Amino acid sequence: MEDAYRKSMEGNGEKKPNQGCDGVEKGTKMQGRRGGGGADKKVLTLEQVSQLFSMPIKQAARELNVGLTVLKKQCRKLGFQRWPYRKVKSLETLINNVQELGKDTEKVDGHMTRAVVVMLEQTKKMIEERPAMVLDDNTKVLRQACFKENFKRKKLIGHGPCSGMTLLSDVDH
Known part of the structure; x- marks a missing residue:
């Protein structure tokens, strides 16, 4: 009698007692499903x-x-907790800024600019080798000096925060 019941259950599309909601037996792993944890895990170097x-x-x-x-x-x-994109991007920007600012003082201290650029490029390579590395204080000070210099330049050119605004005292009432 049980055999007849089991065969009738298989034939009419009803779920078996240990089937999941998708009709797959519980405990079996399906390929292409989330959480499958298959042997095809990709190991990155x-x-x-x-x-x-x-x-x-x-x-x-x-x-x-x-x-x-x-x-x-x-x-x-x-061995590293954070993706170093922003650190690398910051160093690339710093290298460009030093080269740009160094053009103005090339006659006075051109060799100094080249030495700083070489040092920054070495730091960038070291970060690519050891991404958890922290930037040294000299690099941070140089970055801050470049930010200040760029801000001063923008302010002098007229791209400052109040460049397009007129003062209320200048407007005739």
Whole structure:
């Protein structure tokens, strides 16, 4: 009698007692499903990842063809907690600023500018090798000096915060 009941249950599309809502037996892993934890997990090396430090982490995950969470977990396994894109971008901007500001003083201290640029490029390479590295104080001071200098230049040119505004005292009532 039970055999007849079981066969009738299989034939009419009803769920078996240990089936999930999608008709798949509970406890079996399906390919292509989230949380499957298959053997096809991608292991990333520092060399693969470090080539992409100059782009945001979402874009890097797309380039590596992995999910954002997978990339973050692999980065933690490789020994760094934060994606160094902003640090690398800051150094690239600092190198450009030093070169730009160095053009003005090239005759006076041109060799000094070149030495600073070389030092910054070495720091950038070291970050690509060891992303958890902290910038030294000299680099931070130089970055702050470049920010100040650029701000002064913009203010002199007229791109400051009040450049397009007229003062109330200048307006005739």
